[in-house]
Amino acid sequence: MADPCIGDSVSVEGGIPTSDKIERLRSLRFTTTPVKVRAIFNIYLTVIGVRRPFASQEHVPLCYPEVVLCVEIYHNKTSSKKTQEFLVLGSQILSDLRDNIYCLTDKLMQTAGQHDPSGYFLIENTFCNDLRDPSATDYSLPIFDWLKNSKNEATEKWEVITSGELKKMQKELLGHADASNFPNFKSVYMHKTRFSDLQFRLGAGYLYCHQGNCKHTIVVRDMRLVHPEDAQNGADYPLLTFQIQPRYRKCEVCKIFQATKMTVDDKWAEKNPCYFCIKCYFLLHYKEDGSLLYPHSVFDYYHE
Template identity: 30%
Template sequence: MFFSSETFNCCSLSLSYSSPRCSLNTMASVFPSTITECTDCICLACREFCVWGHSGIPCLGLSGVSIDMLMSSDKEKDPDVIPEDSSLLTLRIRKKALERREETIIVDRACRQETLAYEMESHAIGKRPDNPTDLVEEGELLLTLNIYYPVIFQKHKDHKPYQTVLVLGSQKLTELRDSISCVSDLQIGGEFSSQTDQAPEHISKELYKSAFFYFEGIFYNDKRYPECRDLSRTIIEWSESHDRGYGNLQSVTMEDYTFNDLSLKIGFPYLFCHQGNCEHIIIITDVRLIHHDDCLDRNLYPLLIKKHWLCTRKCFVCKMYTARWVTNKDSLAPEDPCFFCDVCFRMLHYDVEGNKLGEFLAYPYVDPGIFN
């Protein structure tokens, strides 16, 4: 141990040393027969006042303090390591929390979007098909499309794409149409407060299959099924009725066109409409040729590479489970509308025989967070 040059007071005795080895002559004149030299650590021990390693140092006012505690250690304690014999409740709680984190994967909420995007994008990088006929040929056109929330979502309508997909130039527009996921396609229409167990199994996408893309003055309508309607007809008639200056709008079927047949602008907003009036903005952000590091399995396109993560709406009662019912004009609910999980909804609004308790309107609810 190295001692630097310093001066300290010990019981009104001023001692000074400036070398690693203390002067024995100075101490011997004051404390005869009590001074010994420790050859291992080159220091002095005053046997009358302190014993090396375990006694206190009363002359310095440090009664009960070990000399080892005053010695500097080359190895500093890790602040992240919690002592085993700690009596603090907060440390014990933190230790359990750290052990739980090691057992389960917890992603910081601020990083969830980036983590999810990385996982989705890296899932298909460089993937080759099992069947050689499904291999994407060299020189194939690859487009990157951002699909935005419906315009009714004021918070996200301008800047939050909830899907980013890669499509091949040789793919039909119908393939992109089928790959777009929207919560309105999963809705169940109707009011079911009197017959909650008889809610239909058919979702809106199966009942209302009509949809169209709008690219550069042309409506590309989905007419693959007999029940499909031309949703663009009303718009075209409205535009032509008073010569509103939109030019000659055309209507064609989307199943007859691929992306290679279109004339598109990068960064220009286009439109996708389905369910009658659910409108999404589509923006093409990149057009390039495919290379060997891309996914070369044609069956995986349109390839979803990014999806916006959404918080799910919890049940108003239990605050645990995702809501499955929404009520209006509910005399038993503190809010209008109010959201409930299936268990809480039935326990609050019906008796053991299934009869309604009070007046309310009940609708099946599909949470947008299901796409997470």
């Protein structure tokens, strides 16, 4: 995915590690294993842009009995691809999880100056809206309006949805299949709702929506009590236990360096879109005096 700009873009982020990061990576060779793993994780998360590092310096004691949930986040486009997995505490507020979800769309919208702090989780029939930022909008409002103004259409759609497996399951569980049992949707504030306040089913797919229409399936995979082998510092949660490694493209020209620019409908490029490292891009699109060789559309490229 990429960020749009036309012809004259010179600011490039991500991709090639800075000398500072290389130095930090080198120094890890001389540390002990647990610190090493943690430090590498921290650097890696910083590079890909996950907002909160792996572990915190502060100590927040856990209140027993405490529940731990294993929450999976899936890719917005490849819905079967798990991108992250967290351990979250039952007493934790939902916005803590949101702040740790990494999605490239956030970065692209930020670079384009169109970042929208709004977002929601839809868990069972509850919209958990993130309205912490004064400029955030309540994404659930138009949905509630539609449910109110188009009740027949909504009921019809619900009946279609529940006419398959769900209806069969309902019949098995309740002894009858009540298709008119339209859910009674409600909305709450994300930052005032704890996981333990919600009703959810393990393994069911719920929704995380942000940046207008970027949607991810989220799944609560497991739920259990905290045990002594878990991290005992409450500040370490949500604890990232899995992070998919992003796929980076190489430059189509030198085939050596990581691509950081992508051109579209570029008349001299071999492919469309075509990916370039920063050196090859400037070499092929700008004259020595820095003036543009020919007009073209170019985007910053981060990763797949």
